[in-house]
Each structure stands twice: as C-alpha cells, then as structure tokens.
Amino acid sequence: MIKIKKLSILVLVLFLAACSEDENVYMDLDNPEIELPIPSGFLAWNSAALKNRPTKYGAELGEKLFTDKRLSKDNSISCASCHIQASAFADHNPKAVGIEGRIGLRNTPPIQNLLFMKSYNWDGSKLQLENQPIVPIITHEEMNSSILEVIEKISSDIGYKVLFKKVFGDETITPERIYKSIAQYEYTLISADSKYDRVKQDKEKFTILESYGYEVFTQKCISCHSGALFTDQSFRNIGFPVNIDTNEAGRARVTGNLADYMSFRVPSLRNIEYTAPYGSFGQFASLKELLDYMNNGVLEAENLDSFFKDNGNRIPLSEAEKEALVAFMLTLSDKNFISR
Structure with a gap:
C-alpha cells in the first residue's frame, strides 16, 4: 500500500510538472474540450488544431477577443466588424474596410471550416491559424494597432482575467495566448449542414x-x-480582372515566384449565397455576373489555369447551365450556421 501511495504521488508530481512546462495542457479541469458538429467522413483536422483543440473557456475567450473593438487602435472595429455572422463571417464590401474608413487590399474572406484548412489568407501567407490574428491587428488599413497595445488595453479587464485563468491556469495575458484563443473560437465555426x-x-x-x-x-x-469544402485549396490564376493596387501580386507576394503571379487560393463554395461580392477584391456583384465573365472569356496570362487554357480561356456555359449552377450552389447554404 505504501509503495502504491508513493507511486501515485510521483505520478501527480510529474503531471503537475508537465502542466507547468506545456501551455497546451490547460490547468482548469473544468475546461472540457468542445464536441464539434463534424459529420463522419468530413475532413481531417489540420495539424495545428490538433495541438490547440477548442475548449469550453478557450473558445469563449476567443469569441470575446474576436468581438472586442479594443483590438483596433481607435477602438472602432473588431474582427467581427468585418467577419459578420449573417454573411458567413464575411461582409459585403468589395474590399475590407478598416479604421477611419481605410480600404484594404482584398475582399474579406469568410472564416468557416478553418479547422480543415491547410493555409490562410487569399495568398496562403499563414500556414497556422494561430499565426494569423496578428495580421489584421498590425495592418495599417485594418486595425493599425500592436499586440502590446492590445494587451495594455485589456490587462485590467476582470472578465479577461477570469477567462485567462480558466483557460491557462493563471491571469497572465500573452500574445501567444491571445492568438491561441482566437484560433480556438474560429475552429468552432463549422458549416456542414446545408441542403x-x-x-x-x-x-x-x-x-x-x-x-x-x-x-x-x-x-x-x-x-x-x-x-467536402468545395475547394482543393490550391492556388490558381483564373484570369479574373486584375486589382489595380500595385501592392497586389497574389500568391507571388508570398513565394516571390512569378509563376504564382495573381494566383489565389481557390475559395470554398459553401455559403456562397451570403458572401457577395465575389473575387479577391470583389470583382463580381453576383454569381450570374461571375459565370457570365467565365463564359465570355477570362484574361490571358502565362500562368493561366490549364482548365481555361484548354477551353479557349473560358468555361463554356449555356444560359440554362448558368441558371442550374446557381441553383446548385444555393444548396450549399447553411442557414443554421449564419444564425447560430
């Protein structure tokens, strides 16, 4: 009996030591992992999410941060200001609008099913969701702040102190904890209940x-x-009208490779009904307008996607086919997702 008791104490000591060394092990035993509504055979989680599984209070903390306007320099916008739930967490502006009405480079992408994505942003500049939240916080055209400024603003907030302790075991607010929590919340935004x-x-x-x-x-x-996401997550140039902003180069901004010029990640078609306008900078006001453009002929480019090149730089579509395609794409709408 004595040996067993000593062994139990040793195991407990080792467990506590491990917890203190690894922030992925949350101290609060009343912070269970969330059971996510993922249909069987849907898709595998990405590797980063497996190390940052959404928990009850982790997702709650992330949502609080996601909707907090103090993340912006002048306290005027939050993540939720552009990522609007009723619009499948996108918005209806051709390009994102930041503080003081500043216009961004690209259209606001919807943030659904990020749990299964291999990269983030239109150009795939971030490979882990935990590394993405800093981008809008520091970007001049978006929140124009800094993570240290954000921490200073929220450090005396009692609600945050309580949640950080519930999630991480103490009240300390760090950049990494902020990013992990926002990612946890975003991982819970799963859309898989369409017609x-x-x-x-x-x-x-x-x-x-x-x-x-x-x-x-x-x-x-x-x-x-x-x-299942209606995207192969590849990057392609499909000959859309080119953004006149000289800062734009598509995927080439990340890789530095001219072969990636004006290539963008293939967007998911889920909830496409709610995310107009379409294209990397809102080139098309409606699905019909987009399909008309593809049928009439896209822009020539050396790296134009092979499907278009093989079909005379177009996707040939009759009016009946366009109507039917739009009808099918509307079956990808998840009404519960936008109103949960």
Missing part, C-alpha cells in the same frame, strides 16, 4: 434544376472546387 449535406445523407432530395446544376458542376467546376 447538399442533407441530400448526401438521404434526408432530402435535389429539385430537377438543382440536380442538373450538380451535373454541370461535376463536369465543369469540380476540378478546382472539390471535396
């Missing part, structure tokens, strides 16, 4: 028009918009 999903689960059926649209989609769109 399309229910059709695949044999709970509903497509209309004749939607079914035809799905057929057209599998013939002419699925090479890029594949998988």
Whole structure:
C-alpha cells in the first residue's frame, strides 16, 4: 500500500510538472474540450488544431477577443466588424474596410471550416491559424494597432482575467495566448449542414434544376472546387480582372515566384449565397455576373489555369447551365450556421 501511495504521488508530481512546462495542457479541469458538429467522413483536422483543440473557456475567450473593438487602435472595429455572422463571417464590401474608413487590399474572406484548412489568407501567407490574428491587428488599413497595445488595453479587464485563468491556469495575458484563443473560437465555426449535406445523407432530395446544376458542376467546376469544402485549396490564376493596387501580386507576394503571379487560393463554395461580392477584391456583384465573365472569356496570362487554357480561356456555359449552377450552389447554404 505504501509503495502504491508513493507511486501515485510521483505520478501527480510529474503531471503537475508537465502542466507547468506545456501551455497546451490547460490547468482548469473544468475546461472540457468542445464536441464539434463534424459529420463522419468530413475532413481531417489540420495539424495545428490538433495541438490547440477548442475548449469550453478557450473558445469563449476567443469569441470575446474576436468581438472586442479594443483590438483596433481607435477602438472602432473588431474582427467581427468585418467577419459578420449573417454573411458567413464575411461582409459585403468589395474590399475590407478598416479604421477611419481605410480600404484594404482584398475582399474579406469568410472564416468557416478553418479547422480543415491547410493555409490562410487569399495568398496562403499563414500556414497556422494561430499565426494569423496578428495580421489584421498590425495592418495599417485594418486595425493599425500592436499586440502590446492590445494587451495594455485589456490587462485590467476582470472578465479577461477570469477567462485567462480558466483557460491557462493563471491571469497572465500573452500574445501567444491571445492568438491561441482566437484560433480556438474560429475552429468552432463549422458549416456542414446545408441542403447538399442533407441530400448526401438521404434526408432530402435535389429539385430537377438543382440536380442538373450538380451535373454541370461535376463536369465543369469540380476540378478546382472539390471535396467536402468545395475547394482543393490550391492556388490558381483564373484570369479574373486584375486589382489595380500595385501592392497586389497574389500568391507571388508570398513565394516571390512569378509563376504564382495573381494566383489565389481557390475559395470554398459553401455559403456562397451570403458572401457577395465575389473575387479577391470583389470583382463580381453576383454569381450570374461571375459565370457570365467565365463564359465570355477570362484574361490571358502565362500562368493561366490549364482548365481555361484548354477551353479557349473560358468555361463554356449555356444560359440554362448558368441558371442550374446557381441553383446548385444555393444548396450549399447553411442557414443554421449564419444564425447560430
């Protein structure tokens, strides 16, 4: 009995020591991991999320930070100011609008299903979601602040002190803890309950028009918009009108490779009904306008995607096919997601 008791004490000591060395092990035993509503066979988590699993208070802290306007220099906007839930956490501006009405470089991307993404931002500049929140905080056209300024503003907030202790074991606010918490909240933003999903689960059926649209989609769109997220997460130049801002170069801004010039990450089509305008800087006001452009012919480019090159720089679509495609894409709308 004595040996067993000594062994138990030793195990406890080792456990506590491990907790003090690894912030991924949260001290509060009443901070359970959240059970996320992911359909079976959906997609695997990305590797960073596996090390930063959303917890009850971690996600709560992240949401509080996400909606806090003190993250901006003049306390006028929060992350939620641009990432609006009713718009699938995007907005309806061609380009993002920051403090003092400053106009950003690109359209605000929706932030759904980030748990499964391999990279973030239109150009894939961030490979881990935990490294992304600093970008809008310090960008001149967005929040124009600094993480140290943010910490100074919220350090005396009792609500934050309570949550940081519940999540991390003490009240200390650090940049890394802020980023992890925001990422945890964003990991919970899962959209997988559209009509399309229910059709695949044999709970509903497509209309004749939607079914035809799905057929057209599998013939002419699925090479890029594949998988459960309706994106293969690749970067492609598809000949869209070019942003006149000279700071823009697409993926080439990250890689420095001219072969990536004006290539952008293929967007997910989930909830596309709610995220107009479309394109990296809101080039198209509607899905019909976007499909018309693709049918009429896209811009020539040396690195134009092969699908367009093989079809005369266009995706040939009849008016009936366009109508059907739009009908199908609307089946990807998740009403519960935008109103949860």
